[in-house]
Amino acid sequence: MPARPRALGALVALFTAGYLAPYLLPTLVGRLSAGLGLSSAQAGLIGSVLLLGSSCAGFALASSVERIGPRGAARLGLACMALGYGTAAASASLSPVVAGAVLGGFGSGTATAVAASGISGRPDPHRAATLGLLTVSATAGGLYLTLPHLGTGHALPFAAIAAAALLVWPLTGWLPGGTAALRRTPVGPLPSRRAGAVLAASILCWSMAQNALWGVSGRIGLTQAGLSEVALGLVFAVALGAGLAGVTAAGALGPRLGRAAPIGVGTALIAGCVVLSAAADDAGSFATGEILWNALYPVVLSHLLGLAATLDPRGRWAVLVGSASSLGVACGPVTGSLLSEAVGYPGMGLALGALLLVVAAPMTGVARRGAFSAGPLGSGAGVRPLSEEVSPSGV
Template sequence: MKTTISNPIDRTSVYICAGLVSAGGALLLNVLPLLFGALSERYGFGENQLGSLAMAMNLGFGVLGLASLLWIRRVSWRVISLSASVLVVAALLCMLTDPPYETLLMVMALAGAGTGALYALAMTIFGDSVQPERAFGFKLGMETIPGAILLTLLPVAVAPLWGFQGMIVTLAIAMVLMGVVPLPWVPRRSQRVSQVLTGPEPTVAAENRVIVWLSLIASLVFLTGIMSVWAFLELLGKKTGLSSDTIGAVLGVGFVINAGSGFVASSIGLKAGRFLPLAVVVCAEVAGLVMLGQFASLTTYVIGAMCMLFSISFVLAYTFGLMAEFDLSGKLVALGALCLSIGAAVGPAVGGLLIEAYGYPAVLLFSGACSVSVLLIYGAAVLKAQQSKKTDNPEASVVMPRT
């Protein structure tokens, strides 16, 4: 007999507060264009230097995401969130001291490490849900809302009045509000405990691991393709003759739509199965990429951008959700933070190379190929999940009621 006690994540208060912690983990990635614009204006950095800063941040993010496997279920979740938030705040405030470029590289790496720890923590908390697709949909929607608010407020209300210092202090305050204030409503640690009295079938355990890794690969491939286009959406819009203000408005609305897609995925859950909702949204995203490739008008740009941005949180809700359900150890789900880090680093690099060599159609084709690949990889994972459930004996486990 196998006794399983699941972490009581499935409460609205925990969803909201853990979602805010996740938003803290995504904070710097969400506001990166504005932050780098401010750094460029203050220090006169060029694109190459800014690219190195982004690489340092993503490296720190990914290293902590990977290292979290060692301690994410051993240390109090509140201690992790508090410590990581303090690290990010300290790194942000250090930018106000006008450090030399070499020091700033280290500061960005530390800030990325702190946000990576927060994101890995949120992945672990939501991964304990008994309805992971719904939980991750809510998480991805929740983490985007503060980013959308800051993208609107920073350039309009903060930077014109208080400049670079005001922007950095605002980000530090936002990190405290997201990573520290919600902690009384965040569980101290997981209550997901598995006691196996009769060992599980080795074949079933192996199949579960395959499903988890296929889901992780699908997430990574999707993020790489999306980020390869996201990094150049503004330049793509200018190719059609659009102004920076118009493009900014479109991307701001698209960011809100991206948040909404997470809540849509949360509301749908598994009502229509696992594969069909994801396939429909991926097909719409590919159609959006085709429209972006037309270079025709504001209309095609807006529709293409909206289709692409809607897909992000929606698709990740299903790939992360499937991964969480079959990650029996509850540890590998934290690698979602590593997927985000690698995708954010590799995607723009590949996109830039393709644009320089072959133009914008090449990067759109690359992103579309990544999305089609995701359908194949995720479809294989879903088939294995269905086979696993058919061979699983429902009498082999007893789920204890929540307290």
């Protein structure tokens, strides 16, 4: 039947549109700083506000997507993206840019919430999430290669995200309305509360640690590793290619290795890459750390998103966990700046690596589904095995 492939295509497109702003955050922040005469901290703060808007949308809509209707919620999010990012692109004044970034961020979070909720209802949410990561990585990579040839300034990346929202709009017709979805499956209490809460708190720290390094990676490469701007751009381009390879590998492997090993071992390896990149004092070690890190990141993230999807087939935990990740991303640049100023780049890397190792344990515990209950906090209710197939929810 064509409805399900079309619905999956719409969900992947929404996923791509929703995640595009966070993927383009480095160029957004850099161009805001240059184009509006802002300091790096001020431009980074606008980026953080954008991501906070996205996170707030996810927390607000976690249990409301089906009530509003996937189609209506998706169109609301895409409209906010087009209007908000379009306003930011068209303005050269600070206030409209900030207002547009906040509205656009809320729209991005809304689109991501609909996508996460729908992907959770697929028979294989891990593969659907991996396809979304592959698509957004390829789209962002194409924009990173294209935008520098089209000009400078913040208008281009903001306009590109707004255009992506408009391009995805027609596909929302393939999504179901709220009334039909609610008739098919009655709304129940949020399941797997302990596992979900642990996973959400852990992924917040997981995302914050990595984006703390990402926020200062450019400065590490230029000032500590001694790279030129051209060489630094080449390293980031190769790292993005490694990320695409990582997403492809994650899709090919699927859940064959389970989720505990990729999440636990992958996070430990990422911690090592973070330490290596932060301590790098030459081009080779810096490039090695950045490229390996970007190859591993999507593999672990796809399993985390797939794990969140299994906790609730209605997608509420997938939305909440994704929003917690966005909140961690938003807090990352500030954390990296404060840590690097306090203890230097190598000390920052050690602190972030240690944090990643700490959160690897509870995330692996949730993946193994033996350490936490699925019922309300403290209930002791059992958890269904991860291998149990989630029934589709009509998308």
